[in-house]
Amino acid sequence: MSRTTLLKRGCGVKPIPIVWTEALSVGISELDDGHKRLIDLVNTLFENAFSEGAPRDMEKAVARLMAHTLAHFAHEEAYLHSHDPAACTRHQAEHIRLFAELEAICKRLLREGGKELDSATAAFLRQWMVAHIMSHDKRDSALLLQAS
Numbered sequence: 001m002s003r004t005t006l007l008k009r010g011c012g013v014k015p016i017p018i019v020w021t022e023a024l025s026v027g028i029s030e031l032d033d034g035h036k037r038l039i040d041l042v043n044t045l046f047e048n049a050f051s052e053g054a055p056r057d058m059e060k061a062v063a064r065l066m067a068h069t070l071a072h073f074a075h076e077e078a079y080l081h082s083h084d085p086a087a088c089t090r091h092q093a094e095h096i097r098l099f100a101e102l103e104a105i106c107k108r109l110l111r112e113g114g115k116e117l118d119s120a121t122a123a124f125l126r127q128w129m130v131a132h133i134m135s136h137d138k139r140d141s142a143l144l145l146q147a148s
C-alpha cells in the first residue's frame with residue numbers, strides 16, 4: 001500500500017476488532033445476542049474501511065450497522081418498557097443521543113467515499129458501543145433481572 005493511500009485513510013492501521021467477552025454480558029441472552037451482532041457489524045465496518053473492496057461494500061456495512069442498531073435499540077426499549085416504563089424513558093433518551101452520533105459518523109464516512117476511518121473515529125465507535133453496554137445496558141438489565 002502506498003504512503004499516499006495510507007495518508008488518505010487517516011491512520012493506515014486497521015483497528016483491532018472488538019471482542020465480546022462475558023465482561024460485556026448483561027445477563028439476558030437475547031440482549032447479549034443483539035450486542036454480539038452489533039459488535040460484528042462494527043468489526044465489519046473496520047474491515048471494509050481498510051479493504052480494497054468496492055465503496056458499495058462500505059455502504060452496505062454502514063446500512064446494516066445503522067439498521068441493526070435501530071432494531072436493537074427498539075427491542076431493548078420494548079423489553080424495558082414492559083418491566084419499568086420510567087427506566088425505559090431514560091434509556092430511550094440515551095439511545096436517541098447515541099443514534100444521532102452514529103448517524104453523523106456514518107454520513108461522514110459515506111460522504112468521504114467510505115474509506116476514511118481514522119483512528120479517532122474507530123476509537124469513538126469502540127467506545128460508543130462498549131461504554132453504553134457497560135453503563136446503561138448493564139444498569140437497566142440488572143433492574144429487569146431483579147424484577148423477574
Ligand SMILES: [Fe+2]
Nearest residue numbers: 076132136137
Ligand atoms: Fe441500550
Ligand SMILES: [Fe+2]
Nearest residue numbers: 035076133137
Ligand atoms: Fe444494548
